[in-house]
Amino acid sequence: MASIPTNTRIYTIERFILDRQADFPDATGALTSLLYDMAVAGKLISSHTTRAGLADILGSAGQENVQGEEQQKLDVYAHRTIYQLNDHTGRLAVMGSEEEEDIVPIPEKYSAGKYVLLFDPLDGSSNIEYNVSVGTIFSIFRRKSKSGPGTLDDCLQSGRDLVAAGYIVYGSSTMLVYSTGDGVHGFTLDPSIGEFLLSHPDIKLPDNPKYYSVNQGYHRRWSEGVQRYTSWLQGEDGGEYALSQRYIGSMIADVHRNLLGGGVFYYPADKKSPKGKLRLLYEAIPMSFLIEQAGGYASNGTGSLMDVVPTELHQRTPLYIGNRDLVEKAEEFIAKYDS
Numbered sequence: 001m002a003s004i005p006t007n008t009r010i011y012t013i014e015r016f017i018l019d020r021q022a023d024f025p026d027a028t029g030a031l032t033s034l035l036y037d038m039a040v041a042g043k044l045i046s047s048h049t050t051r052a053g054l055a056d057i058l059g060s061a062g063q064e065n066v067q068g069e070e071q072q073k074l075d076v077y078a079h080r081t082i083y084q085l086n087d088h089t090g091r092l093a094v095m096g097s098e099e100e101e102d103i104v105p106i107p108e109k110y111s112a113g114k115y116v117l118l119f120d121p122l123d124g125s126s127n128i129e130y131n132v133s134v135g136t137i138f139s140i141f142r143r144k145s146k147s148g149p150g151t152l153d154d155c156l157q158s159g160r161d162l163v164a165a166g167y168i169v170y171g172s173s174t175m176l177v178y179s180t181g182d183g184v185h186g187f188t189l190d191p192s193i194g195e196f197l198l199s200h201p202d203i204k205l206p207d208n209p210k211y212y213s214v215n216q217g218y219h220r221r222w223s224e225g226v227q228r229y230t231s232w233l234q235g236e237d238g239g240e241y242a243l244s245q246r247y248i249g250s251m252i253a254d255v256h257r258n259l260l261g262g263g264v265f266y267y268p269a270d271k272k273s274p275k276g277k278l279r280l281l282y283e284a285i286p287m288s289f290l291i292e293q294a295g296g297y298a299s300n301g302t303g304s305l306m307d308v309v310p311t312e313l314h315q316r317t318p319l320y321i322g323n324r325d326l327v328e329k330a331e332e333f334i335a336k337y338d339s
């Protein structure tokens with residue numbers, strides 16, 4: 001792996017991604033450009049989300065804004081931004097998005113490429129009107145089919161097949177975090193120059209976790225195993241931690257905080273959502289890949305989430321993700337009380 005220079009304080013994401021490409025002599029640059037385009041998408045969406053509160057002044061949904069354009073919901077805007085940056089580049093065979101029921105084909109007039117891009121354009125979008133952090137999550141696979149338009153089957157791959165994954169969190173600052181399988185690297189957007197600068201090289205989960213993150217309001221819907229696990233995290237039943245509880249309600253922001261501070265996030269299956277709420281392909285799988293790369297572990301409650309092979313584009317899954325010992329403890333409680 002190309003070493004990360006320590007003698008320079010300014011390391012742009014463009015240079016960082018290009019330097020990593022040097023590790024792969026056969027690389028054509030397609031993945032490099034694809035990652036860079038996701039950074040561009042992040043800048044555009046970031047700039048748009050910070051103006052969200054101005055919608056009433058500039059024109060709300062369904063009305064025309066001062067430029068004569070109809071205002072879009074932010075998640076639709078984010079979806080279109082990512083689509084438009086990627087439909088014509090010849091790098092992708094097909095896309096899939098939380099905002100589209102079916103796979104998103106590459107228009108016939110453009111050539112099909114070798115990668116597949118799956119994304120949640122805006123995670124936590126119900127939080128937007130409260131000025132709470134939201135984000136974009138993406139998974140990149142190699143296509144399985146040999147040629148022609150990409151298919152649904154090209155999208156249905158497990159975390160073990162990922163080529164790269166990442167997220168952009170629009171918080172008090174905008175950060176892009178990604179991995180191509182050689183560690184997790186974080187970049188902070190400097191809005192004054194419009195560049196993502198390396199701020200968090202080679203992120204590893206801290207050994208001493210601080211937080212557990214779950215929607216505690218749903219306690220009554222949980223299984224006995226999940227209820228007892230939560231008590232254990234609070235220090236009961238011999239639990240060694242007594243963690244602080246933090247729950248933003250944007251999975252991306254919750255997992256991001258726990259990645260840096262240590263802890264576990266979970267959205268279990270419950271009486272209302274027997275399959276869980278979060279989506280495998282563009283929420284759980286990419287975040288699991290990043291957490292594994294940072295030394296952690298992710299589970300669906302019974303085994304590694306990275307081994308689950310999806311059968312549907314928008315498939316849901318229970319998710320337990322964070323420090324390995326905390327996630328394995330959830331598996332123990334579920335095996336003991338729920339099976």
Ligand code: AHG
Pocket residue numbers: 098120122123124125126215249250251252267277
């Ligand atoms: P999205 O905005 O992409 O639909 O995802 C929202 C998800 C996730 O970000 C968050 O963890 C979860 O919904 C919150 O759900 P609850 O309100 O049920 O806790």
Ligand code: MN
Pocket residue numbers: 120122123124283
């Ligand atoms: Mn989401």
Ligand code: MN
Pocket residue numbers: 075098120121122123124125
């Ligand atoms: Mn979403």
